[in-house]
Amino acid sequence: xxxxxxxxxxxxxxxxxxxxxxxxLFLVSDASFFLALISSRFFVVRLETPEDxxxxxxxxxxxxxxxxxxxxxxxxVAAEHGDQANFKRYIIATMLMGILFLGGVGFEWHEAYKxxxxxxxxxxxxxxxxxxxATHVFSGVLLLxxxxxxxxxxxxxxxxxxxxxxxxxxxHFVDVAWVFIYPTLYLVQI
Amino acid sequence: MLTALWPLIRAIIWSAIGGAIGYGFASGLVTFTDPPQxxxxxxxxxYVGALLGWLFGIGVWKYWGREWFGLKPDHNxxxxxxxxxxxxxxxxxxxxxxLVTMVILFLLAGALAMLLRVELANGSQNLMxxxxxxxxxxxxGIIMIAVAVATxxxxxxxxxxxxxxxxxxxxxxxxxxxxxxxxxPVAVLLILTPFFGGFDTGxxxxxxxxxxxxxxxxxxLFAFAFLTFGLSSILGGMxxxxxxxxxxxxxxxxxxxxxxxxxxxxxxxxxxTATQWVAYGLIMIILERTTGMMFFAPTAxxxxxxxxxxxxxxxxEHVFWFYSHPAVYIMILPAFGLELEIISHFxxxxxxxxxxxxxAFFAIVFLSFLxxxxxxxxxxxxxxxxxxxxxxxxxxxxxxxxxxxAALGTMWRGRMWLRTPMLFALAMVFNFSIGGLTGxxxxxxxxxxxxxxxxxxxxxxxxxIVGGEIFAIMAxxxxxxxxxxxxxxxxxxxxxxxxxxxxxxxxxxxxxxxxGVEGMNRRVAVYPETFNDINFVVSIFAFLMGLSMxxxxxxxxxxxxxxxxxxxxxxHASTLEWQTTSPPPEENFEHEPEVFExxxxxxxxxxxxSQRPARTPAPAEGD
Amino acid sequence: xxxxxxxxxxxxxNYVIVVLAVLTAIEFAIAVAMTGNLSATLLGIVALIKxxxxxxxxxxxxxLWTFVAEVWYEMLDADPDDAPDDTxxxx
Ligand code: HEM
Ligand SMILES: [Cu+2]
Numbered sequence: 001x002x003x004x005x006x007x008x009x010x011x012x013x014x015x016x017x018x019x020x021x022x023x024x025l026f027l028v029s030d031a032s033f034f035l036a037l038i039s040s041r042f043f044v045v046r047l048e049t050p051e052d053x054x055x056x057x058x059x060x061x062x063x064x065x066x067x068x069x070x071x072x073x074x075x076x077v078a079a080e081h082g083d084q085a086n087f088k089r090y091i092i093a094t095m096l097m098g099i100l101f102l103g104g105v106g107f108e109w110h111e112a113y114k115x116x117x118x119x120x121x122x123x124x125x126x127x128x129x130x131x132x133x134a135t136h137v138f139s140g141v142l143l144l145x146x147x148x149x150x151x152x153x154x155x156x157x158x159x160x161x162x163x164x165x166x167x168x169x170x171x172h173f174v175d176v177a178w179v180f181i182y183p184t185l186y187l188v189q190i
Numbered sequence: 191m192l193t194a195l196w197p198l199i200r201a202i203i204w205s206a207i208g209g210a211i212g213y214g215f216a217s218g219l220v221t222f223t224d225p226p227q228x229x230x231x232x233x234x235x236x237y238v239g240a241l242l243g244w245l246f247g248i249g250v251w252k253y254w255g256r257e258w259f260g261l262k263p264d265h266n267x268x269x270x271x272x273x274x275x276x277x278x279x280x281x282x283x284x285x286x287x288x289l290v291t292m293v294i295l296f297l298l299a300g301a302l303a304m305l306l307r308v309e310l311a312n313g314s315q316n317l318m319x320x321x322x323x324x325x326x327x328x329x330x331g332i333i334m335i336a337v338a339v340a341t342x343x344x345x346x347x348x349x350x351x352x353x354x355x356x357x358x359x360x361x362x363x364x365x366x367x368x369x370x371x372x373x374x375p376v377a378v379l380l381i382l383t384p385f386f387g388g389f390d391t392g393x394x395x396x397x398x399x400x401x402x403x404x405x406x407x408x409x410x411l412f413a414f415a416f417l418t419f420g421l422s423s424i425l426g427g428m429x430x431x432x433x434x435x436x437x438x439x440x441x442x443x444x445x446x447x448x449x450x451x452x453x454x455x456x457x458x459x460x461x462x463t464a465t466q467w468v469a470y471g472l473i474m475i476i477l478e479r480t481t482g483m484m485f486f487a488p489t490a491x492x493x494x495x496x497x498x499x500x501x502x503x504x505x506x507e508h509v510f511w512f513y514s515h516p517a518v519y520i521m522i523l524p525a526f527g528l529e530l531e532i533i534s535h536f537x538x539x540x541x542x543x544x545x546x547x548x549x550a551f552f553a554i555v556f557l558s559f560l561x562x563x564x565x566x567x568x569x570x571x572x573x574x575x576x577x578x579x580x581x582x583x584x585x586x587x588x589x590x591x592x593x594x595x596a597a598l599g600t601m602w603r604g605r606m607w608l609r610t611p612m613l614f615a616l617a618m619v620f621n622f623s624i625g626g627l628t629g630x631x632x633x634x635x636x637x638x639x640x641x642x643x644x645x646x647x648x649x650x651x652x653x654x655i656v657g658g659e660i661f662a663i664m665a666x667x668x669x670x671x672x673x674x675x676x677x678x679x680x681x682x683x684x685x686x687x688x689x690x691x692x693x694x695x696x697x698x699x700x701x702x703x704x705x706g707v708e709g710m711n712r713r714v715a716v717y718p719e720t721f722n723d724i725n726f727v728v729s730i731f732a733f734l735m736g737l738s739m740x741x742x743x744x745x746x747x748x749x750x751x752x753x754x755x756x757x758x759x760x761x762h763a764s765t766l767e768w769q770t771t772s773p774p775p776e777e778n779f780e781h782e783p784e785v786f787e788x789x790x791x792x793x794x795x796x797x798x799x800s801q802r803p804a805r806t807p808a809p810a811e812g813d
Numbered sequence: 814x815x816x817x818x819x820x821x822x823x824x825x826x827n828y829v830i831v832v833l834a835v836l837t838a839i840e841f842a843i844a845v846a847m848t849g850n851l852s853a854t855l856l857g858i859v860a861l862i863k864x865x866x867x868x869x870x871x872x873x874x875x876x877l878w879t880f881v882a883e884v885w886y887e888m889l890d891a892d893p894d895d896a897p898d899d900t901x902x903x904x
Contacts, residue, residue: 173872182840
């Protein structure tokens with residue numbers, strides 16, 4: 001992705017490998033942030049989960065995000081094999097599911113504000129975890145949007161689909177974070 | 191000049207716009223919530239807006255934005271001296287930017303320390319009131335921590351590390367520039383804190399003090415400053431890890447890396463992961479202040495005031511030290527690297543037990559994540575945790591001891607060349623041994639319960655950070671000065687600086703152990719009269735140590751303009767950074783270097799070309 | 814990575830999502846059936862498996878793993894090969 005800003009690389013690994021490695025390290029870093037977030041739940045409210053938590057909503061959000069990971073994967077495979085039509089279709093599908101997810105979180109917040117506002121222990125954790133996660137989802141939607149607009153006229157072929165891979169990887173990462181947040185927020189019980 | 195400064199001015203304008211948008215947005219937001227007591231929501235979003243505007247204006251648009259929006263990239267680099275004031279993506283420029291910024295911040299925070307010592311010269315109140323003292327103390331602390339983290343990991347790693355591994359630049363030059371330009375907002379925020387009531391929490395910002403509803407807004411600014419700084423640290427860590435993995439010159443195998451490179455690699459792992467924890471800690475503070483969340487305040491208490499449910503301030507201490515203990519190894523690991531590097535070159539011997547030093551570095555990284563709670567022995571943390579954390583903390587002494595022995599082993603039977611860098615490196619070995627030994631008393635629960643929060647702790651960490659790291663930084667500044675500037679510093683002034691700093695540093699902080707053992711509290715402006723005499727003595731020594739910075743500052747500034755031309759390799763050192771011109775050309779090396787042997791092959795027959803491929807250096811001149 | 818055929822890659826995605834769905838159902842069942850530390854531990858384990866699937870199959874984890882393995886291996890073996898530490902000390 002880095003256009004040869006200064007000079008071509010005369011040595012070492014190629015740019016693609018470096019970019020992949022850099023993104024991975026950034027994900028490792030961000031993962032430790034989520035680790036901190038999740039561990040604070042067990043510190044502040046232990047295993048307490050109020051009755052009023054909407055299990056249906058939690059499960060729905062989870063399914064939505066997992067399925068969006070599949071469509072994101074399919075978009076990447078399509079880009080890798082130069083399948084323009086499917087690439088576009090799946091990127092759009094993924095983005096829509098992301099937006100739907102954000103809407104779901106918004107609804108969740110609306111409900112949560114009545115039952116456990118931020119001034120309660122569980123509310124503190126719920127708003128923080130979902131807030132940080134939703135910010136990630138939002139950034140993922142933006143990234144996919146960029147990819148879509150750059151790629152809709154066939155900018156990414158089998159040899160240079162790294163930006164697609166990167167955006168999709170970010171999307172999967174957000175999904176992985178939710179895989180841990182879901183049981184943390186909804187499923188554990190005293 | 192003005193045209194050259196235009197990007198900077200543009201960035202300031204953008205940050206004003208961003209700040210205004212953030213402020214307006216926040217003002218709209220708070221009208222929906224019931225009673226907005228203070229301006230903290232507005233300050234927060236205004237800052238976020240201003241930061242984004244600043245980064246956008248300084249280079250994000252030019253280097254990323256245009257590409258994203260499919261515009262033609264605009265890559266005309268600024269030349270000449272004004273590139274130091276621009277979003278340059280040359281790692282050498284960025285290294286100099288970091289180093290100069292950090293030296294200035296160091297001198298500034300040093301001046302604050304002088305103010306503190308004036309106040310502490312006797313037990314009564316003389317210069318500042320309690321709030322002012324606390325603000326000065328907290329500012330001194332956090333600025334020095336920033337200097338300690340970023341001088342090596344930002345300055346030296348940027349300037350010399352790519353040269354040392356024979357690369358043309360770091361892996362992500364644009365990101366590298368970004369991580370430097372995140373730093374000025376940090377400095378600005380910190381300097382602004384006194385105008386927002388200061389902040390009285392110390393650099394550790396423990397709640398409930400830092401989340402107190404009637405506390406000054408300065409604490410919020412401080413939290414944002416630290417948070418922003420953390421971002422820079424994370425990006426830097428990532429960049430150096432990839433650089434070391436991916437950009438080594440042909441033949442520069444892992445086993446041939448100069449030891450400094452290994453130490454940066456190890457420290458970068460810590461900045462990459464641990465920093466996120468302090469970020470979360472600060473975000474919790476910000477959220478609790480602005481939205482009334484309950485991370486640290488119990489939601490229910492019993493009659494005796496003990497929290498029954500909800501948050502607890504110990505959460506912050508855990509999260510904070512889960513970063514800040516490893517962070518002391520972000521500071522000291524590369525300092526170990528510098529120390530070994532310089533001792534090796536100035537004794538003309540390879541680093542002793544190189545392999546074991548590398549292993550020790552990684553052992554330290556691993557263990558440093560397991561010891562954080564030794565800062566919580568008196569905080570009311572579970573008693574059953576005391577033993578394990580004491581044990582693991584003391585285990586760290588083993589790898590640390592290996593590094594120490596390697597320094598001694600490198601010197602063993604060497605012919606030392608006692609120039610200023612070497613003198614500082616030797617002083618660091620001496621100082622750090624005192625710092626490390628006093629750490630054992632603090633790691634030991636029984637003694638720590640008495641010593642916690644006294645001047646003993648203050649003396650301990652100044653021995654490790656100043657005596658250890660800052661001395662190593664000084665050594666490195668003198669060592670690479672000719673490479674960075676192309677000119678030689680003044681040796682006499684350098685030695686005067688060394689003598690003054692070494693002597694008065696030790697006198698100041700050795701003396702400081704005494705009031706500490708006798709129980710004098712840290713972070714107080716006024717103290718019992720019994721400590722008057724000893725503190726007066728400490729203050730005098732501290733002023734003398736401050737005076738020793740004058741020859742340093744003068745030497746650094748003056749020699750840059752008027753120093754003798756240094757030549758490419760004044761130390762006749764063997765590592766790659768000395769095999770190019772001083773200062774190096776934009777592409778670092780005329781030809782792509784190729785490496786055939788280890789970094790410290792002094793005193794062995796040089797059969798083929800080596801890490802010094804181009805020329806055979808003349809033998810070292812006498813002293 | 815482009816070595817495998819497109820249909821194979823797509824099939825793999827389908828398998829993964831099916832397993833993820835099953836695991837999510839198990840998760841939900843655990844939460845309904847159990848409480849306390851045991852439930853939390855089991856939930857943690859299931860979440861780890863789900864995450865591992867996504868990381869390995871969707872995110873191409875081996876890109877990172879190769880480097881971790883390399884650095885680890887080299888670290889254990891780091892030695893400035895032709896400059897034994899103690900050449901001078903022996904003299
Ligand atoms: C053998 C090595 C070390 C041991 C056993 C050790 C142990 C400790 C302990 C137990 C404390 C807590 C004292 C208290 O608050 O009661 C402490 C404080 C501190 N140490 Fe160390 N330490 C070691 C090395 C270092 C190094 C290498 C650095 C920095 C480069 C460092 C910097 C600090 C700082 C900054 C504090 C005070 C933090 C604060 O409360 O503001 N230490 N040390
Ligand atoms: Cu510590």
